[in-house]
Amino acid sequence: MEFMKPGAFKENANVAMADENLRSAMTMLNGGMIPNRQGAVDRLPEFEKLSQRGRELKDHVLAHLDFYLEKFERHCKASGGHVHWCSTPEDARQAVLKICRSVNAKSVTKGKSMIAEEIHLNAFLEQHDIKPVETDLGEYIIQLAEEPPSHIIGPAIHKTKDQVSDLFLKHHAKLGRTERQTEPQKMVNEAREILRRKYFEAEVGITGANYLIAETGSSIIVTNEGNGDLTQTLPKIHIVVTSLEKVVPTLEDATTFLRILARSATGQEFSAYTTISTGARREGDADGPEEYHVILLDNGRSAMLGGELQDMLRCIRCGACMNHCPVYQSVGGHTYGTVYVGPMGAVLSPALLGVSGTRHLPCASTLCGRCEQVCPVSIPLPRLLRQWRERSFEAGDVPVAERWGLSIWAFFAKRPWLYGPCARLAMRGLAYLGRKQGRMRKLWFAGGWTRGRDLPAPEGQTFQERWAREKRKEQRKKVSG
Amino acid sequence: MANETSNGSSGAPTNVGLFATCLVDLFRPTVGFAAAHLIEGAGCRVHVPEQTCCGQPAYNSGDRRHAQQIARQVIETFEGYDYVVLPSGSCGGMIAVHYPDLFADDPEWNRRARALSAKTFELTAFLADVMKLDAAGLDAEYDGTATYHDACAGLRELGVKEQPRELLAAVEDLELAEMADTDACCGFGGTFCVKYGEISTDIVARKTANVVKTGADLLLAGDLGCLMNIAGRLKREGSSVQVRHVAEVLAGMTEETPPIGESFEDGS
Numbered sequence: 001m002e003f004m005k006p007g008a009f010k011e012n013a014n015v016a017m018a019d020e021n022l023r024s025a026m027t028m029l030n031g032g033m034i035p036n037r038q039g040a041v042d043r044l045p046e047f048e049k050l051s052q053r054g055r056e057l058k059d060h061v062l063a064h065l066d067f068y069l070e071k072f073e074r075h076c077k078a079s080g081g082h083v084h085w086c087s088t089p090e091d092a093r094q095a096v097l098k099i100c101r102s103v104n105a106k107s108v109t110k111g112k113s114m115i116a117e118e119i120h121l122n123a124f125l126e127q128h129d130i131k132p133v134e135t136d137l138g139e140y141i142i143q144l145a146e147e148p149p150s151h152i153i154g155p156a157i158h159k160t161k162d163q164v165s166d167l168f169l170k171h172h173a174k175l176g177r178t179e180r181q182t183e184p185q186k187m188v189n190e191a192r193e194i195l196r197r198k199y200f201e202a203e204v205g206i207t208g209a210n211y212l213i214a215e216t217g218s219s220i221i222v223t224n225e226g227n228g229d230l231t232q233t234l235p236k237i238h239i240v241v242t243s244l245e246k247v248v249p250t251l252e253d254a255t256t257f258l259r260i261l262a263r264s265a266t267g268q269e270f271s272a273y274t275t276i277s278t279g280a281r282r283e284g285d286a287d288g289p290e291e292y293h294v295i296l297l298d299n300g301r302s303a304m305l306g307g308e309l310q311d312m313l314r315c316i317r318c319g320a321c322m323n324h325c326p327v328y329q330s331v332g333g334h335t336y337g338t339v340y341v342g343p344m345g346a347v348l349s350p351a352l353l354g355v356s357g358t359r360h361l362p363c364a365s366t367l368c369g370r371c372e373q374v375c376p377v378s379i380p381l382p383r384l385l386r387q388w389r390e391r392s393f394e395a396g397d398v399p400v401a402e403r404w405g406l407s408i409w410a411f412f413a414k415r416p417w418l419y420g421p422c423a424r425l426a427m428r429g430l431a432y433l434g435r436k437q438g439r440m441r442k443l444w445f446a447g448g449w450t451r452g453r454d455l456p457a458p459e460g461q462t463f464q465e466r467w468a469r470e471k472r473k474e475q476r477k478k479v480s481g
Numbered sequence: 482m483a484n485e486t487s488n489g490s491s492g493a494p495t496n497v498g499l500f501a502t503c504l505v506d507l508f509r510p511t512v513g514f515a516a517a518h519l520i521e522g523a524g525c526r527v528h529v530p531e532q533t534c535c536g537q538p539a540y541n542s543g544d545r546r547h548a549q550q551i552a553r554q555v556i557e558t559f560e561g562y563d564y565v566v567l568p569s570g571s572c573g574g575m576i577a578v579h580y581p582d583l584f585a586d587d588p589e590w591n592r593r594a595r596a597l598s599a600k601t602f603e604l605t606a607f608l609a610d611v612m613k614l615d616a617a618g619l620d621a622e623y624d625g626t627a628t629y630h631d632a633c634a635g636l637r638e639l640g641v642k643e644q645p646r647e648l649l650a651a652v653e654d655l656e657l658a659e660m661a662d663t664d665a666c667c668g669f670g671g672t673f674c675v676k677y678g679e680i681s682t683d684i685v686a687r688k689t690a691n692v693v694k695t696g697a698d699l700l701l702a703g704d705l706g707c708l709m710n711i712a713g714r715l716k717r718e719g720s721s722v723q724v725r726h727v728a729e730v731l732a733g734m735t736e737e738t739p740p741i742g743e744s745f746e747d748g749s
Contacts, residue, residue: 010680013677017679017680017683030662030665030687326665326666326668326684326687327680327684330680330683364673364677364680365670365673366666366668366669366671366673366684367541367633367670367671367673368633368637368666368670369633369637369638370633370637370664372637386540386541388543389541389542390543390545391543393542393543393544393545394545398542398543402542402676406539406542406544406547407547409538409539410539410544410547410550410551412533413503413533413534413547414533414550416531416554417531419533423507426507427508435744435745435746436744437744438739438742438743438744438745439712439713439716441717446675447678448674448675448676448677448678448681449674449675449678449713451678451679451682452678452683452685452686452714452717453682453714454713454714454716454717454742455709455713456508456709456712456742457745458509459508459509459510459511459738461510462507462510463501463505463506463507463509463510463512463513463514464501464506464529464531465510466510466513466514467510467517467529
């Protein structure tokens with residue numbers, strides 16, 4: 001899935017754009033998430049200041065990442081937790097497996113975790129006869145559909161309500177739910193009742209973390225369904241699957257991000273649940289796991305420190321960049337073929353997976369800049385996309401036709417004395433072709449344009465040509481006058 | 482010109498280098514004349530030195546070396562003027578925002594790029610912010626309803642948002658009807674529009690739907706790339722909405738040439 005052939009992005013995009021269900025689901029963005037975010041931002045006068053503070057905090061942590069991670073580890077251990085440092089996805093998977101095996105786990109419940117997606121944990125656990133059960137409603141839906149997430153906060157955003165009704169009927173019928181539900185509340189209740197049993201069967205609960213708190217050794221998750229709380233408190237063991245850059249110095253610092261995260265993501269003031277986990281269950285605690293493990297994944301992140309890509313590590317995974325991206329809105333998340341999608345995915349994926357299999361991602365952008373504008377931690381996404389394009393170009397990883405095209409164009413652009421006459425000739429030709437209609441419906445070398453649009457015809461003469469003639473006329477008038 | 486503004490105490494006129502941009506030079510010279518007319522109307526002297534492109538196609542394709550070569554040529558050509566004005570936020574942003582970046586490792590060219598950046602303006606921003614042009618300085622009328630598309634680079638790199646609207650408010654009989662998501666990309670994106678033609682078409686179809694919903698009979702913007710894209714799609718959809726560069730309306734030159742993508746032959 002992750003290493004695509006050149007051209008696969010376009011093929012996926014064409015399939016996606018022809019999918020009426022996807023098109024209807026994606027109207028959620030312009031019709032809901034975008035205005036909701038704007039409303040939430042407008043209602044909080046200090047949003048800009050918080051956002052600035054968040055950016056500074058992240059930059060500070062990234063400059064002292066070793067210090068804060070070691071501090072986190074110390075405090076996590078002091079509260080009875082375990083920290084597992086993992087360089088690669090394989091290290092992380094093995095660490096999870098070892099913990100699961102220590103209690104002979106047959107099933108694990110999972111809260112939403114993008115790092116678990118990044119290391120493809122579900123498939124790995126299944127290979128080892130451990131059944132992962134997604135408890136976040138969106139993740140549950142795509143698990144039933146056997147699909148990857150298409151959005152980092154709304155994994156099933158590409159599904160319409162009708163498709164979910166069908167999925168539930170298909171999978172829940174064998175559990176005695178033979179009536180097709182179409183009311184959203186009834187659908188949620190049905191999923192909830194079915195999932196409720198799973199929490200008690202699982203030996204291990206796996207969640208992600210939105211933040212790791214260095215001063216307390218805690219992890220924080222935010223959810224809207226409360227599924228995370230049940231996932232991490234009911235089973236014997238709680239495993240937090242997370243990555244290096246999630247650490248923040250203090251609990252108070254985390255509140256800065258909490259205030260901008262939900263607003264940027266869904267336009268909520270705050271997520272419905274914000275849960276802090278610190279260590280294992282202590283004597284006298286009403287509930288909680290017997291063991292608390294934190295899997296700290298690097299997977300290429302430490303290599304991003306100190307370079308231009310470091311800015312990407314500020315990302316708080318709100319998804320605003322993809323919600324506002326014109327390309328994402330058209331093609332949806334699956335077209336990208338990677339776990340992280342949209343603008344943040346197009347910048348992050350080449351860093352995590354290598355640029356050779358992912359060079360199409362930074363190219364598939366209009367560089368319109370709306371992603372950077374709405375990013376709550378001001379990641380210069382267009383600049384980073386362009387930087388990947390430069391790296392592929394320098395590595396010679398660009399189609400020959402494109403390279404030649406650019407060279408020929410540059411040859412003329414650098415020689416105005418040659419460019420002028422050639423441009424005049426070419427425009428006369430084009431103007432002749434389009435004179436009658438004022439536009440062309442077809443042009444053999446511009447099929448990419450003319451398949452869905454007409455090409456407006458040029459006026460005929462170039463501006464510089466006409467300007468020079470006007471000036472000569474003025475000169476003559478002056479002389480003769 | 483009688484109303485030329487002077488540049489400092491020397492009494493010399495304010496000299497503006499007009500960078501028409503390659504698309505205007507090739508496809509729509511009228512926009513260049515409209516820009517020149519407006520800049521002269523604001524009291525400046527307009528110069529059009531020999532020019533080609535700002536280098537953006539190379540820059541956005543990752544071809545930094547060619548982008549630098551072309552940028553050096555543009556800097557040499559235009560650095561002698563008091564201001565550089567472009568009827569495009571995209572090419573204006575290239576010079577004002579990206580040229581200094583292109584020479585981040587070259588102190589001498591970086592200095593020259595920053596100096597040029599400081600005096601480079603998108604047309605409507607130059608007229609409204611620098612020349613403080615107001616209603617009295619414009620002599621234009623358009624009897625109809627227009628809607629304005631905020632082209633991305635002008636909006637987000639140069640802060641062009643209110644300036645064209647302020648100027649359009651001074652056009653007699655023109656009514657402005659804002660469209661939904663006016664700040665959303667039209668899908669042009671330079672070479673993106675041909676490299677990813679289908680996606681680009683899908684994006685512009687969202688834009689034209691919003692244009693048509695306003696009921697306006699004229700779509701305006703400040704970038705010819707976006708305008709050709711939106712006009713091309715509107716025509717393909719069979720829409721009667723006309724498309725023009727904002728400079729054509731502000732300069733009162735709508736009689737001089739048919740709207741973008743419409744026949745040059747009378748009566749057809």
